[in-house]
Amino acid sequence: MAATIRPRREACNLGPIARIPLGEGRTFQIGGVSVAVFHTRQHKVFATQGACPHCAAPLADGIVGAGKVVCPFHGCRFDLATGEPVGSACRPLETYPVFLSETGDILLSEIHSLCGTVR
Numbered sequence: 011m012a013a014t015i016r017p018r019r020e021a022c023n024l025g026p027i028a029r030i031p032l033g034e035g036r037t038f039q040i041g042g043v044s045v046a047v048f049h050t051r052q053h054k055v056f057a058t059q060g061a062c063p064h065c066a067a068p069l070a071d072g073i074v075g076a077g078k079v080v081c082p083f084h085g086c087r088f089d090l091a092t093g094e095p096v097g098s099a100c101r102p103l104e105t106y107p108v109f110l111s112e113t114g115d116i117l118l119s120e121i122h123s124l125c126g127t128v129r
């Protein structure tokens with residue numbers, strides 16, 4: 011099931027990837043930061059800012075496919091790996107390094123200092 015397994019010493023554990031069905035995303039609130047985690051049908055995991063830079067739509071509710079997410083409000087597409095918009099003038103997304111542990115937990119490594127307040 012797991013695609014990229016690269017354990018990190020200091021990472022925020024967001025729980026089992028099995029909670030996110032293939033082809034979907036989920037929003038996590040980490041401190042004051044909204045993060046969208048996506049689980050692609052190719053069993054890859056990506057993390058971006060939670061809200062679309064256009065009008066703050068919840069990106070985790072967008073359609074996921076071909077390594078991209080389509081914003082659920084107005085249809086801007088973003089590359090999940092780079093955050094870059096695809097075919098639109100939207101601003102790029104912030105992306106976060108995310109990995110899976112050996113046991114399939116989602117590990118977010120860049121904003122671990124906020125981990126005490128994951129919701």
Ligand code: FES
Binds near residue numbers: 063064066082100
């Ligand atoms: S809110 Fe995402 S494209 Fe408009």
